[in-house]
Each structure stands twice: as structure tokens, then as C-alpha cells.
Amino acid sequence: FRQNKDGAFTWGYGQRYVKYDLMGREIWNRRLPISYNDFSHSLDPAQNGHFFLRVASSNVKLANGQNVRTVRDVIAEVDHDGYVVDEFRLFDILDPYRSDVIKALDQGAVCLNIDASKAGKTLSEEDIRKLNESDHYGDIAGTGIGRNWAHVNSVDYDPTDDSIIISSRHQSAIIKIGRDKKVKWILGAPRGWKGEFAGKVLKPVDHQGKPIACTDATCEGGFDWTWTQHTAFRIDAKSKPGVVYLTAFDNGDARGMEQPALPEMKYSRAVVYKVDEKAGTVEQVWTFGEERGHDWFSPVTSLTEYHADKNSIFVYSATAGASFDIKTGAFTSAPNPYMMEFNWGEKEPAVEMRVESTTGYQAMPIDLKAAFEK
Template identity: 75%
Template sequence: MQKRVFLKGMLATALTGALQAHAMGTASGPAVVGYAGQQGPLGIVEVNPYGVAPLTAVIRNGGYELLKAHVRVVPKKGGQEIAYDVARPALLTHGGIPVFGLYADYANQVEVDFTYRFDQKEVAGKHTYTVWCGPVHGMETGAAGQRGFLFGVDVKKVDPAFADRLYLVNNIGGPVGANSRVVWNNPMGGALTWNFQPQIAIIDTTGEVRWYLDAHDIWDPNSIYSAGCMMGFRQNTDGAITWGYGQRYVKYDLIGREIFNRRLPTGYNDFSHSMDPMPNGHYLLRVASADLRRIDQKRVRTVRDVIIEVDEDGTVVDEWRLFDILDPYRSDVIKALDQGAVCLNIDASKAGHTLSAEELKAQETSDNFGDIAGTGPGRNWAHVNSVDYDPTDDSIIISSRHQSAIIKIGRDKKVKWILGAPRGWRSPWKEALLTPVDANGKPITCTDVSCEGGFDWTWTQHTAFRIDAKSDKDVIYITSFDNGDARGMEQPALPEEKYSRAVVFKIDQKKHTVEQIWTYGKERGHGWYSPVTSLTEYHEDKDSIVVYSATAGSDFDLSTGAMKGLPNPYIEEFKWGSTEPAVEIQLKNTSGYQAMPISLKRAFELN
């Protein structure tokens, strides 16, 4: 890896040196000459300094003690400006000025104001650098439906108040042929069947890619321990990004510097979906047990049903074994699932098919284990796709897709409440079910699968995030993306009747009630429907709700169930309380997982 990074740096130096004559602006202070790639009064410009973020650079300090800096990437005509201050810790960490948000295949103009100390004096300077970045590149899959490494972008609407937004897009590319080297009984079997090319990028509100992850050096489809779906991206309070994939969980800053890249602790396997940073610097990881002895003495690897808490050093300090905490044999939702869309394992040949009680019964007594929708430890009975921490009572909030339930669990491993339809819950879990109420706090008339007054539970939902800024220890607000499969514990007569929703719930934890206070999506109909993945999340900086309908526009032939093309998902952002989006951006020909705003203030100004 070091050789690869060195060669990239040498190439970047040569390119910036060749463009030196085109540099704009003025500089103050002495300049040391004789270094290839040096354009101004500081050191060389190194593009992609850490080998994983090609649209970043570092302007080396040139031997001076940098004190502060301001960076502005000059936008293309009609483009979005990126400008930020750089605090001294970032200057020290990178040995110079970090540059983020360069355009691909373009000679970028980067305006830099800086102050350094020299000969016991503070010297102010400024310079405009010309920094060339090459075209976006990555590992091609060869799939007929994939057009290029990333995706197309169609900006439909941007409110001026949101024009400075940058959205990190966590999408899932196609399978890579190298995977087949480490599986057996092709196309299934082995450790790497759930392994797809990462498509990770940051776009601006004009649709331009301003950062992307070149994962060649950290993602290897030939290796069990360096492959998997990259998922669970979160920007931490220090501005760095955490996520996981397969048997790893990692942390990198926006310039691409590795903070840590670790294998999962030995007793656990198969990270996916969620890595939640905690206020104390620990992380909650959604994993599975690498070796569980069931009551019937069968030993299995479990599937998406364990949460672990790891500290800063990677030590496991606690675990939540959901097969011991919840009911792994509740089958009501699993029997109603569309077997053509079980999370990312979309199989159009099974579209609309469901599991019968007889099939489930036969499965329970068989040795048919693995990532299959079923009941009992060793099968995909829970499918937890998000974990969020509530610091007010030291609890976790999980989203369980295959139970169509949002569940709060304490440090004592006791269930505090369940937000979900009542059907199929036995004691003691049924006593934890929340009661739906209207805006006046009066109970709503409900059956065990539906309610009056527009209230609905979530169905095969993704994400259940606490709105920290609006919640307290008694009343909390939860955002969720209600995918909508198996709505009402059934499949509709016609596939085009399916729809998804973004939704916000208000939960009174003392009264044990839940009120639906905002929803969006049903009015968009089947064209906005996302059978799998997606996100709904509150962002305090703009008092807004961000929604990613991540597999909307899945192009199925509704008569045959065959998929004709890749999805065309939507990123939307809503002012709090609004039912019309302030931002709508549609991505083209890509399978989405999640998307979220990224803060440069966190990344460069506060660290």
C-alpha cells in the first residue's frame, strides 16, 4: 500500500508542477525553490495523499509552522462553492493544509489564505493553486446495468437555504467476479456471497461529485477479511467517518487518513448495516455470533442479531444477544415478506412469493441455516438494520426489519418498549407494546395490524434514530423509513399498490404511548417505493429531516417479476414540519443504501 500511495503522490506532484505556470494570485513570505510540484510560498501539493480519496489534497507546510488557514475551492460556472477554515490540529495532523472538494477531471483553482510563524514572527499569506484531478475511477464489475463506477445525478429542486449541502452517498455496486474464487457451490455458499462493490461518494447540490472513495487498497474481493458490503457510514463529532464491511470496522478522516481499520473481535462475524458512535467514544456494532450453541445442541453462526459495544481500543465491553432478549420464533412478519426482496438479496424470480406456515415449520427442524428469512438462531429472523444509543437511560434503540418493529432495550437486556403491530407478540413482549394515540393523547382504535386516523406502524423498516435535539428522558422523537413490504402482514393484490413512507413518531415513555406526527411518501405512490434499504434522519443544523428512498424506481416487469434495470433513488430534505421537500435529487442507475449530509465544520474547524 505504501508503494501505491508514494506513486500517486509522485504523479500528483508532477501534474501540479506542470501546471505551475498557470497558478493565480499572489504570495507573501519567502519561497523555497527546487521542489517539483511547488507552486507557491509553502510546500508541494500532494493529491490523494493517503491513497483512498482522489479528490483531496494536502498543501505541505514547506517547513513553516502553520497556525491557521482558510480554503476555498473555486466553483465551476454555476457550481457550488466549498470553503472552510482549517484549525491548527488539522494543520499539524496533515503536515499542511488539507484540501477537500476538488472536481474530477478538472484543473481546480484553490484559493488559500494562511498564517505561519517564521523567525518568531507571524506571517500572513495567500495564494491560488491550480490542482489537477483525474477522472473518477474505480473497480468495474462488468455488469450490463452498471454505467460507470458511480451513478448519474439529476437535481430536481434545491431551496437556497440548503444550497451549501454536501451529501455522502453510501450505495451498493454490483458483484465482482473475483468473489467466485472464495465461494463454493456457485453462485451461493461460502463467506463472500454478500459482497458487493462499494459506491461511496459525496455530491453537492448541483450534482457534482466532490469526493469519492477509491477502495482498492482497503477492499479486496479475494479476501474473506477485507471484503463485504460497505455500510453504516456515520460522521462522528470529530468530523471523521466510521463504517464497516464484512469482518471489519473502520474510521477515516475526510482527507483519507486511516484512524483505525480493525477486524471484528474473534467471537463475532459479519458486520453490516449499522455502526453507531456513542458519546463516550465507544461504538455499537451490528454483528452476529461466530459460534452459538443452540438449545438443541446445534452450533451455528447467527445472522444479524447481535449488538456489541467496543471501546476506543477495540475491546468488547458489552453485548446484546437478541435471540435471548426477543422472540426469535415470532414468524408473522417473516411469513408475509416478499421473498423477492429480502434486504439486498433481490431475487426477481421470487417477487410476490411468501413463506407458508408449513415451509417455516419444516425449516425449523432442518439444518437449513444461513442468511435466509426464517425463525430461530442461525437464520435471518431479526435482520437488525440500525442501532441508536439513548444516553438519558443508557439504552439502545434498534430497527428489526423481519419483525417490523422498533425496539428499545436497556443495559440490563430488558425490553423497555416495542413500536410495532401487536399480532404475534407473546408475553412478556406483548406487555411492552406502545399504544397509538392521537394528537390529544386519546387512544386510537386499532386491530392487531392496522389503525384508524391515518396512523400506521412501520413495515420492514430501515433506520430508527432518536432525535436528540427534540427529545428528553420522558418524551422522545424517532425517525424511521417505513419501506412498506408486508404492510398489514400481507402482500397486496397488485405489486404497484406498495408504497414507502418517511415517518416521525413521538413516544411518551412514561405513558407508554406513541403518536405519529409527520409522514411523507404514500402520496408519491409506487414510483417512490423502496422495497429494501433507505434512511430517515433529523439534522439539527438546519432543523430538517433527510430522507433517502434508496431503491425507489426499481424497474420490475410487474407481470413477470423480472428486473429490467437498476433503481433510481431519491435524496430529499424537508424543513421541520413541511410536507414538501426543500431538496430533491434523483440518482440514476444505482442501488442505494443510505445518504446523509456531511459537515466540513466538524471535519476541519473543530478538531
């Protein structure tokens, strides 16, 4: 769900995307445009009046002659009337065979669901090879077109240069792509990015602009990239041409391209970055979550978002506190998500709420005045 500037709400489900007001009155309800399928995760009401839908392609012919549906790797741009004006086919733009993150993922939480029976298990290079040699396609973690290699869970439009910023969970990367379908920059660990992509990876710096010492998966000085993240949103009120502030929820699975010795060592973060596009650098401006430890860890879903009216960061750790029966894969206790709001730059929340025994993909404040003005 996203609240639009007119106060109404847009969202999608399955093969439809819709717009309703707060009282549930339909404004429009549309099928996905022909050639697309399987909406999920993200519908961005952009500043140019269009909508960016995270969908998939209904039919792509592979080199072996087989036709497949792709998985969570296409962005369709539609105008106000629902006509497609552009598309971003990420399997053509990025490298669908980059497997470094895929091999490090906890297979118990790779998609929309959590399968505790696979908790802690990862894919090997041999597993990936066998999968690529098979005709097994669909919503499964793997590489190549027709598998869940990208798992894009947010898209946000940048009006200053007519670009989009995407969050790719299964690449543990936040990526900016121009209208020309060229990658502008990659915010993520350098490991596995080859050729022209390697030169697009942002270099971490401290608040004084000095380089931070990093390996291809870890950094010193408290800086970290995001891992299996959600909601990479541009902070419009603080960004300007060439300088992008953005928020993200760093879920934290496969942190450092590995699984920790103990599951209880996993943690999530809310984080704010500053990207200097000309210099090709990224600064970690603010982060919260590591100090809360595993109790605050959300393996999937969640949100971090800036709100200009309060100059604040709203954070939703959606699946924190869940526990499972390893043998059956069933919840033994439901998640107890945290909702927090931080004044800009502060480390202690101004508001903190915990909702017991429930879950949700995202949460956000609603502007009631805007919702009822019209």
C-alpha cells in the same frame, strides 16, 4: 457510514470496522472482536464514546447440540480502543420464533439483494415448520437462532437512560432495550407478541393524546406502524428523559401483515414518531411518502434522519423506481433514488433531487467544516 463528532467517518465491512477522515487517511482499521462475525448495516458512534456494532455470533450451541453462526442479531459495544464492554444477544432478549412478519414478507426482497424471481411469494406456516425441523441455517428468512429472523439494520444509543434503540426489519418493529437486556418498549403491530412482550407494545394516540382505534395490524386515523423499516434514529435535539422523538424509513413491504392484491399498491414512508415512555404511547408526528405512491416505493435500504443545523428531516428513498425481469431476476432498469430535505413539520420538500440509474444503501449530508477542522 456515519460521520463522528470529530468530523471523521466510521463504517464496517465483512469482518472489519474502520475509521477514516474525509480524505481517505486511516485513523484505525480493526478486525471484529473474537467471537463475532459478519458486520453489516450499522455502526453507531455513541455519546458515551463507545461504538455499537451490528454483528452476529460466530458460535452458538443449539438445544439439539448443533453449533451455528447467528444472523444479524447481535449488538457488540466496544470502547474507543476496540475492547468489548457489553453485548446484546437479541436471540436471548427477544422472541426469535415470532413468525408473523416473516410469513408476510415478499421473498423477492428479504435480505441485501433483490431476487425478482421470488417477487410476491411468501412463506407459509408449513414452510416455517419444515425449515425449523431441518438443519438448514444461514442468511435465509426464517425463525430461530441461525437464520435471518431479526435482520437488525440500525442501532442508536439513548444516553438519557443508557439504552439502545434497534430497527428489526424482519419483525417490522423498532425496539428499545435497556442495559439490563430487558425490553423497554416495542413500536410495531401487536400481532404475535406474546407474554411479557405483549405488554411492551406501544399504544397509538392522536396529537391530543386520545387512543386510536386499532386492530392487531392496522389503525384508523392515518396512523401506521413501520413495515420492514430502516434507520430508527433518536432525535436527540427534541427528545428528553421519558419522551423520545425518532425518525424511521418505513419501506412498506408486508404492510398490515399481508401482500397487496397488486405490487403497484405498495408504498414507502418517511415518518417521525413521539414516544411517551411513561404512558406507553406513541404518536405519529409527521409522515411523507404515501402520496407519492409506488414510484417512491423502496423495497430495501433507505434512510430518514433529523438534522439539527437546519431543523430538518433528510430522506433517502434508495431503491425507488427499479424494475425487474421476473424470469431472470435481473434489473431491467436501475433504481432512481430520491434525496429530499423537509423543514420540520412541512409536507413539501425544501430540496428534492433524483439520481438516475444508481443505488446506495444510505445517503446523508456531510458537515464539511467538522471534517476539515482537525
